Amino acid sequence: MSVALPDTPLSGHATSQVPDAEGRFGEFGRRFVPETLMHALEELTVEYAKAKADPSFQKQLDGLLHTFVGRPNPLYFAERLTHECGGAQIYFKREDLNHTGAHKINNTIGQTLLTLRMGKKRVIAETGAGQHGVATATACARFGLPCVVYMGEEDIRRQKLNVFIMRTMGAEVRPVTSGSRTLRDAINEAMRDWMASVENTHYILGSVVGPHPFPMIVRDFQSVIGKEARAQCLEATGRLPDEVVACVGGGSNSAGMFYPFVDDTNVELTGVEAGGRGPKAGDHASTLTFGNKGILHGTYSYVLQDEDGQTADVHSISAGLDYPGVGPEHAYWKDTGRVRYVNIGDKRALDTVQHVARTEGILPALESSHAIAYALERAKQRNPSDIIVVCLSGRGDKDVNEVARLTGQEL
Amino acid sequence: MAFMPFIAAGDPDLPTTARLLKELAASGADLIEVGFPYSDPIADGPVIQASYTRALAKHVKLKEIFATITGVSREIQAPLVSMVSYAIIFRQGIDAFVQEAKAAGFAGLIVPDLPGDEASGFAALMAKHQMDLIQLVAPTTPPDRAAKILKHATGFVYCIAVAGTTGVRKELAPQLAEMLKSLRTQTTLPLAVGFGISAPDQIHHLKGKADGVIVGSAIVKLLENLASDSSKTDAVLREIGSFAKTLADAAHT
Ligand SMILES: Cc1ncc(COP(=O)(O)O)c(C=O)c1O
Numbered sequence: 001m002s003v004a005l006p007d008t009p010l011s012g013h014a015t016s017q018v019p020d021a022e023g024r025f026g027e028f029g030r031r032f033v034p035e036t037l038m039h040a041l042e043e044l045t046v047e048y049a050k051a052k053a054d055p056s057f058q059k060q061l062d063g064l065l066h067t068f069v070g071r072p073n074p075l076y077f078a079e080r081l082t083h084e085c086g087g088a089q090i091y092f093k094r095e096d097l098n099h100t101g102a103h104k105i106n107n108t109i110g111q112t113l114l115t116l117r118m119g120k121k122r123v124i125a126e127t128g129a130g131q132h133g134v135a136t137a138t139a140c141a142r143f144g145l146p147c148v149v150y151m152g153e154e155d156i157r158r159q160k161l162n163v164f165i166m167r168t169m170g171a172e173v174r175p176v177t178s179g180s181r182t183l184r185d186a187i188n189e190a191m192r193d194w195m196a197s198v199e200n201t202h203y204i205l206g207s208v209v210g211p212h213p214f215p216m217i218v219r220d221f222q223s224v225i226g227k228e229a230r231a232q233c234l235e236a237t238g239r240l241p242d243e244v245v246a247c248v249g250g251g252s253n254s255a256g257m258f259y260p261f262v263d264d265t266n267v268e269l270t271g272v273e274a275g276g277r278g279p280k281a282g283d284h285a286s287t288l289t290f291g292n293k294g295i296l297h298g299t300y301s302y303v304l305q306d307e308d309g310q311t312a313d314v315h316s317i318s319a320g321l322d323y324p325g326v327g328p329e330h331a332y333w334k335d336t337g338r339v340r341y342v343n344i345g346d347k348r349a350l351d352t353v354q355h356v357a358r359t360e361g362i363l364p365a366l367e368s369s370h371a372i373a374y375a376l377e378r379a380k381q382r383n384p385s386d387i388i389v390v391c392l393s394g395r396g397d398k399d400v401n402e403v404a405r406l407t408g409q410e411l
Numbered sequence: 412m413a414f415m416p417f418i419a420a421g422d423p424d425l426p427t428t429a430r431l432l433k434e435l436a437a438s439g440a441d442l443i444e445v446g447f448p449y450s451d452p453i454a455d456g457p458v459i460q461a462s463y464t465r466a467l468a469k470h471v472k473l474k475e476i477f478a479t480i481t482g483v484s485r486e487i488q489a490p491l492v493s494m495v496s497y498a499i500i501f502r503q504g505i506d507a508f509v510q511e512a513k514a515a516g517f518a519g520l521i522v523p524d525l526p527g528d529e530a531s532g533f534a535a536l537m538a539k540h541q542m543d544l545i546q547l548v549a550p551t552t553p554p555d556r557a558a559k560i561l562k563h564a565t566g567f568v569y570c571i572a573v574a575g576t577t578g579v580r581k582e583l584a585p586q587l588a589e590m591l592k593s594l595r596t597q598t599t600l601p602l603a604v605g606f607g608i609s610a611p612d613q614i615h616h617l618k619g620k621a622d623g624v625i626v627g628s629a630i631v632k633l634l635e636n637l638a639s640d641s642s643k644t645d646a647v648l649r650e651i652g653s654f655a656k657t658l659a660d661a662a663h664t
Contacts, residue, residue, distance in 0.1 A: 022528075032498075034524060035547045035548065035560070036454075036550075038551075039553055040551070188451050191453040192455075192575075195454070195574065195575050196573075294498060294502055295497055295498040295501050298453075298524070305502060309473075309501070
């Protein structure tokens with residue numbers, strides 16, 4: 001359709017009935033990719049619609065999420081943190097208790113089943129922190145599919161443990177040496193592989209980014225987080241939360257957490273981006289806070305780029321939030337005002353890892369601790385009768401080297 | 412058959428780009444594609460990607476590229492076409508970008524990440540400014556998609572020779588001949604083949620099937636050494652000129 005993109009935001013109402021058939025979330029989303037990939041994206045859209053409507057697909061997925069991933073995971077009342085803050089009650093949705101230690105596996109199990117359904121024989125993926133790479137390698141091992149994971153050289157250095165796990169699961173980890181050598185370049189490299197291999201290969205994208213239908217598919221597979229959390233909160237407290245909080249890298253754990261609450265207009269939704277070292281360009285990865293509307297990796301959303309359209313360098317203490325783009329549905333939620341986006345810096349995130357470990361006996365991932373840090377502040381401003389649910393997207397084992405290094409400790 | 416070389420603007424620097432454009436025109440280029448360096452060129456293989464990275468490392472800016480093209484486009488006969496990501500166009504504002512490109516002397520644009528489905532509005536804008544929007548068709552494009560894409564195509568049709576990124580290849584896609592035959596029945600626009608072409612025998616092989624060939628990586632590769640040693644500029648320009656002449660002769664005979 002028309003390429004004349006409107007510049008005015010939609011008026012303040014978001015619906016869960018997105019995207020449309022062309023992949024639009026309001027004005028955002030769609031497909032800006034080389035022609036070579038277009039047919040595969042159309043095919044994937046059709047196959048996904050069929051799978052979604054097929055009860056046996058859903059049944060197989062639910063079975064694996066239960067017996068292989070360990071779902072449903074609990075909604076946990078963080079009692080000591082709540083008392084310490086002296087305000088709202090804080091609950092954690094425990095995605096860290098999933099097999100492989102993060103929410104990423106919700107999506108990779110779903111997309112691996114799609115791969116099998118489409119008859120494709122090989123899987124590729126990109127990874128930043130390595131969590132998505134591990135989750136993809138794991139799902140592929142479970143189904144005997146060969147798997148190649150593209151990972152920036154810089155991230156390989158930061159996330160040695162996950163590299164080792166991926167290789168143990170039989171995946172090939174291909175170092176990416178172009179550009180910034182992080183997640184953004186790993187996505188470029190995976191897309192290039194896909195251009196040449198698209199006839200027999202499925203690309204399991206790890207977040208709600210990229211061309212349609214990826215932002216929709218990943219959101220749908222991740223929505224199990226919000227669906228469970230919503231039901232668990234009702235059961236435990238008799239009502240819905242007042243605020244739901246999640247960290248935003250590409251935006252998949254947050255999209256999965258928020259989506260089932262979008263039509264509950266009394267529930268405040270807050271996405272927490274990586275504030276890094278501060279608001280100067282290059283020092284953070286707060287795409288929705290500081291970015292502009294633009295195109296990256298095949299989708300139209302917010303992006304951090306310079307005045308010529310060159311993608312900017314980003315920084316975060318956590319490799320999983322270190323991305324200059326964000327999913328188009330978040331852009332839609334931002335412009336409609338449905339979700340508020342804030343940011344938390346490196347230091348607060350690092351301190352919060354240690355604080356949560358000591359106070360609750362839970363070691364959160366650096367990514368997740370951005371969301372928790374915000375929730376702890378927010379709880380202090382709220383009444384004790386209020387409820388805040390935070391997505392604890394992953395466990396912190398993968399970060400111990402980095403945390404030790406940054407706090408001057410020996411491992 | 413037309414010979415259409417590709418180079419990236421600003422590699423190793425814009426004055427050399429200007430000289431290179433003149434050299435290519437003098438060597439028999441019928442049209443020249445000017446790649447706009449982009450930080451995330453997903454359709455490009457390692458050679459063109461590296462060329463873009465070299466240009467960006469020297470902070471080449473859009474304004475300067477347009478200024479350079481404004482200077483050269485009047486001096487050479489071969490039309491210039493810009494190969495540019497939609498990310499860059501959109502950032503400028505699509506209307507502003509098209510006007511600037513037109514004013515600089517570009518005859519058309521190739522936007523590798525704006526597939527036919529998304530192109531209708533942009534195609535209308537380009538038509539208003541009397542610029543060609545060259546559309547791409549891939550070996551993975553089914554015939555019904557090709558028909559949709561051709562609706563908005565002007566100038567020529569860019570037929571991608573291999574499923575994959577840009578870069579030199581020995582073999583072209585087996586279905587290429589079929590694809591060209593089928594496109595021929597659907598459009599009267601010239602058909603130009605690109606991605607993977609580097610040698611005269613590949614060009615001969617396409618005789619009678621295609622109306623033009625696009626050669627990128629094989630030329631861009633020759634610029635690799637210039638980034639660190641500008642004393643070789645004259646020699647490399649001569650080398651590229653004679654390589655281009657070999658390819659042009661193969662296309663023209
Ligand atoms: C534990 C954890 N949380 C969050 C993220 C950020 O990704 P997203 O925003 O897609 O959830 C990652 C990414 O690797 C992660 O590993």
